[in-house]
Every structure is written in structure tokens, then in C-alpha cells.
Amino acid sequence: MRWWQIRKRDADVERELQSDLELEEEEQREHGMPPEEARHAALRSFGNRTLISEQTRAVWSWNGLESLLRDLRISVRTLFRSPGFSIIAVLVMALCIGATTSLFTVVRSVLLGPLPFRDPDQLVMVYEHFRDPSANAQQFNYNPVAPADYYDWRTQTHGFEDMAAWRYWQFALTGERGELPELVSARAGTWNLFPLLGVNAVIGRTFTESEDRPDGSAVMLTWNLFARRFGGDPSIVGRQIHLDGKPYTVVGVLPKWFTYPDAKVQAWVPYASGLPPEILRHHDYHFSRVVARLRPDVSLAKALSQVEAVQNGLHLQNRNAPVAEDVVPRTLSDDLAQNVKKPLTVLLCAVGCMLLIGCLNVANLLVARSAARQREIAIRSALGARKMTLIREQLVESLLVSLAGGVTGALLSLAATDWLVRTWTNLPSARSIHADGTVLAFACVLVFATALLAGLLPAISSTGRGTIAALQASSRSAAGSQSRTALRKTLLTVEIATTVVLLIAAGLLLKSFWRLRTTDVGCATDNVLTMDYSLPAKKYDSPEKMNAFNETLLEQVRAMPGVRAAALGSIVPGAGAGEDDIFAIPEHPPIAPGTPLPDALYRTADPGYFSALHVPLLKGRFFTSQDRAGRPKTVIISRLLAQQYFPGENPVGKHLHVVPYGNADYEIVGVVADTLYQVGQPARATMYFPVLNGDNGMGLTLAVRGATDPLSFSVPIQKKIAGLDPELPVSDVLTMQQIIERSLGNASLSASLVLGFAVLSLILASVGLYGVLSYLTTQRTGEIGVRMTLGAQSEEILRLMLGDGLRPALYGLTIGLVASIWAVRVIQSMLYGTGPLDPAIFASVAASMLVVAALACLVPAWRASRIDPMQALRTE
């Protein structure tokens, strides 16, 4: 049966019934009945003809669609009749569905989607793991791997199909034809990394084993660099480019989608390339990430136990060095998402709560409407409308609202996802984040689920009662819809409880963010501009050359107008942990074998570093220009190092024995105050070496403190640097404030997003509260009129109505507070400087909730107390 036959079929049924009815009538007449009576008898014996023809037509399946079309028509008309309700409901739904879809898109790509590698489930990262509890407290439980450890793992175990390693690197890419120099974020990966991941070069090839040597000079370009810097010209493969002044041969170009481990990587070199051979033999230089591929026939535990055995052996051979006892795995997927998993989960929960509140609110609005339409519904069911038809009609209505909201929301979510990906800087980008079929399907499911939730509650409640009761009730609205009011109050309670949980979570996250933001990192942060540069070892091959550049630059910068002070060092406070090294104290008895040597953060500083950054001197002296290469070796330690390793003695004059830079004793000449290497992390013991030692020109940070806005120095200083060495790229030109904000960026983002959701929920809940009470007031107009006629004062009415509205708010508040005690555990690990059960947050949320609830109730309650009894009684 086709749809165009519907009409024909209808006519056919009508004709059939008509002919049979007439036959019946004829037969009755033939029995001798008078014509009029015969007709009535025939009709009687036939029964409800309309119903029969409807049921007969219902046999043909298109009837379902027909009635759906009819429901749709009715719903559209009803929605258009009250545009205010419709617009609010659609907007609420659009916001909720849009936000949920956006977060789902991100979560799906980041946490759930498969990585674009061959059999990605078989890939695991393997880290070293220290058993020392203090190491675990300092988040060393996933420790990068030392090169020699990696080589031993790979050659001595056979549980994994293969193991590959990569490490961070960066190069100054200098121009071939006078282009500007550029600092390029790069990675150095073992030759087997790409085969292990199952990634091929789109042009050229990946590395060979023979290239993975300290003197190897092959380079692979990522698509970004290839397209951007080399104009996408395939003939670049086979040609040479200059990295840090050294020629490298381009052997291949990586595919466009390959953004592992992050999208900022521009180039790959072989793992061993450019490393001094002796570093590759170290078991305690932890700078590599190891990716392993599971063999299909060997379990992870078994493969890992082999690696663990090797690692434990290495630990026992190097008792005094920081060589881990254990190894610990993490799936590649988790590894990429580690920093965002928690915030994403919390945000998804928050947005889920908001969606729930949105649904409840629309349900609430629908209940109110169905209450207003109870008479209509009662009459219709008295006339034979089936319960299912009425429920279906309401569902179609909420479906329409959800659908309109869903479409708007999906469009919103496209924009929101885009914004989120751009704003959320540390989202792993190995998988591209975009909406696709699955997301669309998710949005559709969401639309139908919300429609069902928002529509079913009021639909069932409005059709559940007996027809007679409804008809009677509608004649005396004063005694009317008790059960419906109860339902609305329940919905409201749930809404308020959920809002309270959201508000408390948002409050805690905001407080932590505020605490982080106002943390004193221990140095000057106002009007300080920083920029990074690296002196390539090939060009600056002696301490004298480095010092010449650095000292000239400092001198020129300090002479610039407006510059108060300038500092040069390996890193500034707040910019990250950087390198750390182990040390021994020659004046102290040797450390018992088997105990690891203490370690401290490694920093370099020029003579003016501490005074320029306002790091106070506690003992001894700062560096002078005499603390340089060829002079007695000196070091300055932080307060914490002195306190931890020189308790009760004066460290000045004692020595630190440090292995990496010349394996020498350094005399402690001063103690400075602690600074934080990262906001939100506890301070660590730190040792400062003179930058003028000139033993490392890599990764220097120039910090300039000015009188006013320091960004204005940015271009003049870069010009000075270019004047000294036109091939030297400058990177990360940032103010200290920006450095600190960058490390907090995502804390502030998730805090403000959760707050946004919470505030929206609060608005929704208060609108709900207002709606319920207004409805209640209208419902009880007659009753209030009677009360006032009998002498009730308007204050009493006010109190009565306020109490009525505030009761669900109070219940919701209590439930919400109790639920929060449990819910805040989820975000405990995201908090800083505040306990999860912060009484101030709980109290202020409770107070603001009460205020908002009271305000929402006050207007309708006030209106109720101002009712003119005569008018009220007349409206009956």
C-alpha cells in the first residue's frame, strides 16, 4: 500500500461499511420494522461506526504515519500558540544538547577513539618506576626512561614485538636562501618507531637502522613543516637542510594526519643523532619515552615481567644512581590523554547534570501546560481518545521541542567544539577532533532521550487519572491537581539538588584556580618579559664564544631605556621543572650503598639573575662576573636544599659534587630563597650554576624587567639578538604572567566552564521555581480569595506561598549538599589549596541558592498576597 492510496482505501472502507449498514437496514425493514426504527436498529447493531472504520484503517500500516502526521500537526499548532514557552524550551534544549554534544565530541576523540596507528590497542608506553614513596609523592611514578635502559630492555627481552623510544629535541632551522631562522620543536625517535607504529612516509622513507647513530644526519619533516616552510615541494627529499648549523638530509615526509605525540612537532631525527655517545650508555639520564608493541601471543604482564627483571638487575648494578627498580606501563591512549582525562570527565559530568536540569525544566514546563489543558484532555478521553494517543501526542510535542533544540544545539556545538579545541591547549591532538557520524548519532540519541524524559513524565501524569475525576476536578480548580503539583515539586527538588552539586564543584574549582593564580612563585612576575634562545653547539663551540654573545647581549639590553634589570639563565621560575641532577656532598660521609643519591633541579644563572628577578639572598653571595669558565667552580643552592641536606650547618663553603658537567666539586657560595618551578607544585631543592661557565648554550631564557608594560621591549630585544647573530631564532616571547597563566590555562578553562554550566543550571532552576509557584498561585487564587474573605492577612498569605515554594528548594538544597559530599571526591585531585569539603564554598553555595530561591518565590507569593478577594472569588 502506497501513501497515495490512503485516500482511496479510506473511501473503500467507508463504502463497504455503508453498504453493509444499508443491507442491515433493509433486512430489518423486511422483518417488518418501520423504516425509521429499522435505521436506528441497524445503527445500534453496528456499534460505533467511526471507531470501526478507524480501527479497520489502522490495519493498514500507513495509518501509523498518518496519525503521526496528525500529532505533528497538532503539536506544531500548540507550540506556535504559546511561542514564549516554545522559544524558552527550544533554547534550553539547544544549550544543553549543544554543550553535551561538544564535550562528547572531544571526549570521544581524546579518550575513546582509536589512535590512527596499526593495531593501536597493542601499543603501550613503558616507564621506569621508583618504589621510593617520596618519589611517588613527587609524581615520579611514570618516570622517563634512560637511553641505556631502553637499549637493554630491547635487546634482552623478547616479550614485546618491538620497543621504540623517542625524546624531545628542538633545533634552530636556518634558512637556505636567507629565510628567517626558526626554532623548530622536534623529536628524536629510534629507527624502528615508525614501523612499530605502522606509519609510512608519504614521500621518501622513514629512518634506517644505520642512520640511528650519534653521527646520523637524516631528518624527516612533518607535513606541517613540509607544506609551510618548503612549499610542499617533493624535491626537498634528498636535499639538505641546516639544523643548529649542521647539515641534515631530508629522507622523508610524514603524513598530514600524523601529529604524534603532539601537533607542534615539526621534524624527526634519529634517536641517537646528535647525542654524545657516552650519554647513550647512561642508566640515569631519564629523558626518553618508550613505546612498545605487544606480541599477540604474549600477555602484557608477562612481557612486562621480563622488562622488570632486566630493570631490577640494572638497579642493583647502579645502587647509588637514580636507576628505577621497576617499570610501569600505560596504554598509548591513556598516555596521550593523561592530563585531560580528569577535567574532561568532570566537564562531561557537569554538562550531563545541566542536560538533566534542562530536561527537568522542560518537563516542568510541559507539566504546567498539561495542567492547563487537563480539561481538554479529559474531554478528549471521554470522547474515546485512547491513553496511548494522548501520551503520544505529548511525546511528539516534547520531541519537536527537543528536535528543534537538537538542530540548533548541533550547530552550536560545531562552533563550541571548534572553540574548545582552540582554547584547550593541552588536548592531545594525535587524533583529530571533529564531529562525524558517531557524534551525529549521539546527538540524535540525545534528542530522543531528552524528548522521552521531558515528555513522558508529564504525559503519564496528565493521562493517569480517571476521566471522571479530571472532569470533576476541572470544575473546582481549588481542589485540583494535587498530584501534579507534587510531581512538579519533585522535579524541582531534583533540579535544585543537581544545581547545588554543580555549584559546589564549580566553587571548589574556582577557588583552586584562584589559589593557583595568586600563588607567589617566589620571584618578580610584574613587568617581566622572557624569551628563549639556544646557542648552537657547532657555531658556539667554546665557553668564550658563548660568554661573549651572552654578556654582550645582557649589556646591550640593560642599557636599553626603560629596562630596570635583565637576567639570563636556563629557565625562569614557574616555567617548568627542566633538568634535574644528582649530587653528592664531599664533606659528608658517603651515602650508604643501595640508597639513591639526592637530586635537585639544575639551573644556570648569570650574576644579575637573582637581583633582577627579586629572589632574595639568604646567605653568602650572588655570582659575580668572576664565576665563569676557567675559574674556581661555584654553585648557589636554594633554601630547601640547604634545609634538607645541610640541617643545622652552614652550607656556604661546603661543596656539591655533580657528575654531568665535568664530574667536579662545586663550592657553595650562596643560599637563595625558594622559587616554585611550577605553580601548584611544591618547591624542590634547586642548585644554580653560573651561566658563564659556558658549558651549555642550549635552552637559555632571557628575562627583562621593565618599568611598565614589558611587551614593548619584545621587538627591540629581538632586533638586538638578530644584530648579534642573524641566524639565531628567538622563541616563546612571553611575560612572566603569561608563563604562569599558560601553566594554569586549563585549570581556569575547566573551572570557568563548570561555573558556566552551574550558573546556567541555577538560572534554569530558579526559572523552574518561579514557574511552579506562579502556577500554584493561579491554581489557588480561589482558595486564597476564600481565606482572605475569612480574614487571613496578606502577610499570612505571603508566608503560606513562600513556604510552599521554599520547601522544595530546601529539600533540594539538603539533598544537593549531601550528594556533594560524595561528588566532590571525583574532583579532589583537581583541587589545589582547598579541601574538597571547604565550608566556605558549601556555605556560600547554600546561601546563594536560598537567596535565588527566595527571589524566585517572592514575586508570585507577593502577587498572591495582593489578590483582591472579590476578584478572586469571581474568577471561580
Place this chain on the structure above:
Amino acid sequence: MAKHTRQRANVLQGTLDMLILRTLLYGPAHGHEIGKHIQRTTNDFLQMQHGSLYPALHRLERRGWVTSKWGMAPDRNREFKYYRLTEKGRKQLVVEESQWKQMAEAVGRIMWPAAEES
């Protein structure tokens, strides 16, 4: 309706299709005839509700067990919608008949166990 003093029953759920198919075995008939036939054959014991009859007829037609055609009644000068049993309908009738037999026997065994023994 007071002249009917006997007890009457509505057609048992699920058997209506079978009864209609069986009735059509005699030849094509229109709805009214089918209803009347069932009612008359059972001495008015089975009451045909129009509300069940017409949906049932259309259901059978939709399943392809009967076909319908408008045709002139031989004794009256007017057209009726005549239903005719199809080949598929005949097979269905056999199936339903045997099912009904099994059902009746099974019920009988429980209700009158003594009769079974004798």
C-alpha cells in the same frame, strides 16, 4: 434484544480469522454475510461484533489470505465488497484448523480427564 434469552459469547480471541476463512470456503461473501453466517450457524451463540469483523477482514486481506472485489449482489440491486479465499488462505486455514484441534484436545484433557480414561 429481550427475545434472546440464551447465553451468548463473543468470538474467542484468535479464532475469528479461522472462522472467517472457514466461512469463505463456501464461496465469496461480503462482510455482512460472513457475520450473519457465523451468528446463524451457531444459533446466535457467537455474536459478531462489527468492530472486530471489519478490521479482521482487512487484516486477512493485507496478509494475502483473502482478496476483495466489489460485485453486484445476485438478489439485490446493489454492489457489495466480496471477499474470496486465496490459495494462501486455504493453507492458512489448514494450519489454524490443526492448531485449534490441538488446542481443543489439550484443553479437553485437562477439563475432563475421566472421559479420556474411558
